[in-house]
Amino acid sequence: xWNLDSDRPIYVQLVERxxxxxxxxxxxxxxxxxxxxxxxxxxxxNPNTMxxxxxxxxxSGLVVTQSTSGRMVTEDSDLIRNTRKRMAIQKAEQFFSGxxxxxxxxxxxxxxxxxxx
Amino acid sequence: xWNLDSDRPIYVQLVERxxxxxxxxxxxxxxxxxxxxxxxxxxxxNPNTMxxxxxxxxxSGLVVTQSTSGRMVTEDSDLIRNTRKRMAIQKAEQFFSGxxxxxxxxxxxxxxxxxxx
DNA sequence: ATAGTTGTATTATGGGATCGATACAGACGG
DNA sequence: CCGTCTGTATCGATCCCATAATACAACTAT
Numbered sequence: 001x002w003n004l005d006s007d008r009p010i011y012v013q014l015v016e017r018x019x020x021x022x023x024x025x026x027x028x029x030x031x032x033x034x035x036x037x038x039x040x041x042x043x044x045x046n047p048n049t050m051x052x053x054x055x056x057x058x059x060s061g062l063v064v065t066q067s068t069s070g071r072m073v074t075e076d077s078d079l080i081r082n083t084r085k086r087m088a089i090q091k092a093e094q095f096f097s098g099x100x101x102x103x104x105x106x107x108x109x110x111x112x113x114x115x116x117x
Numbered sequence: 118x119w120n121l122d123s124d125r126p127i128y129v130q131l132v133e134r135x136x137x138x139x140x141x142x143x144x145x146x147x148x149x150x151x152x153x154x155x156x157x158x159x160x161x162x163n164p165n166t167m168x169x170x171x172x173x174x175x176x177s178g179l180v181v182t183q184s185t186s187g188r189m190v191t192e193d194s195d196l197i198r199n200t201r202k203r204m205a206i207q208k209a210e211q212f213f214s215g216x217x218x219x220x221x222x223x224x225x226x227x228x229x230x231x232x233x234x
Numbered sequence: 235a236t237a238g239t240t241g242t243a244t245t246a247t248g249g250g251a252t253c254g255a256t257a258c259a260g261a262c263g264g
Numbered sequence: 265c266c267g268t269c270t271g272t273a274t275c276g277a278t279c280c281c282a283t284a285a286t287a288c289a290a291c292t293a294t
Contacts, residue, residue: 008125009281024220035240046283051242068240068290088219092230095212102205103141106234113209113230117223126251152270163253168272185260185270240291248283254276261270 002043010045014053017043022062022073023084030075033063119160127162131170134160139179139190140201147192150180 004013021027034042040050054071057063061079065071074080099109121130138144151159157167171188174180178196182188191197216226 007129011281012124020218024218036242037240048243048284049282052281054241065241066291068242069292070240084219088216088221088226088229089233091212091215091219092226092233095208095230096233098208099205101137101141102201102208104205109205110230110234112205113212113227116206116209116213117227128251153272154270165254165273166252169251171271182271183261185272186262187270235294237294238292240289242288244285244287246284248281250281251279253278255274257274258272259270262268264265264267 004043004045011049011052011056014043014045014050015056018053018057019060019062019083019087023080023087027073029073029077029080031073033071033073035070119162121160121162128166128169128173131160131162131167132173135170135174136177136179136200136204140197140204144190146190146194146197148190150188150190152187 002014002017004010004017027033033039036050036054037047040047043050054063054065058065060083061076062074062083063071064074096106096109099106099112104112119131119134121127144150150156153167153171154164157164160167171180171182175182177200178193179191179200180188181191213223213226216223216229221229
């Protein structure tokens with residue numbers, strides 16, 4: 001579920017995982033999120049680290065903090081959809097640029113994908 | 118050319134860049150590589166860090182160290198080709214698995230790629 | 235009201251990455 | 265023969281990340 005590695009800062013990976021869980025619909029719009037402490041336990045991570053992840057995530061607007069009563073996923077479905085699309089496009093661009101570095105033209109990259117489909 | 122970011126250990130990124138430069142043909146098989154100090158200067162990195170990157174890279178067999186006279190790219194063209202192919206396949210898998218996390222089936226992922234081609 | 239939960243802040247500690255400086259042995263060219 | 269380049273090793277300083285242990289104010293439910 002969390003699948004953290006040691007190659008990158010944990011809090012950065014947590015931000016990514018949370019983003020994915022939200023935009024992929026694992027948490028519905030408006031749904032209350034588990035507490036920092038709960039999520040930290042679930043991810044086998046220090047509560048401070050999870051807190052830091054949320055501090056980063058605040059900026060995206062995907063989560064809304066209700067000061068002392070918890071957090072919820074935004075109700076702005078458009079924002080969620082747009083974020084999902086943006087992340088998908090970014091992955092596509094990353095793929096093409098990575099393949100270009102390896103010396104594959106876009107058509108070659110596509111061909112390699114299709115043969116693995 | 119080097120394009121390092123601070124999100125991951127520099128020496129890990131250096132290993133990747135060097136791998137890419139070799140398998141993409143920027144360094145020919147058998148070609149002598151610049152010295153650790155030169156490359157470190159070019160990448161604006163501490164020589165120790167570049168040295169650490171090469172220590173990691175040794176294991177792949179892509180570079181051959183001639184004890185005190187420098188390093189060269191392996192002459193094993195097959196190894197280079199295979200590594201390139203393996204890296205490309207890995208990028209394809211990463212793309213699909215990343216898109217799957219976002220809730221895109223393989224066909225949807227392909228469609229999104231084609232519209233960006 | 236009182237106990238528990240919430241987000242948040244604080245302090246201290248350990249570890250890894252990176253840098254800077256330095257050192258040494260072996261190979262090579264002048 | 266000697267200076268220079270090579271890879272390699274080591275020491276210390278610094279920074280960020282992560283953990284651990286608390287603490288506190290505000291909300292919620294009993």
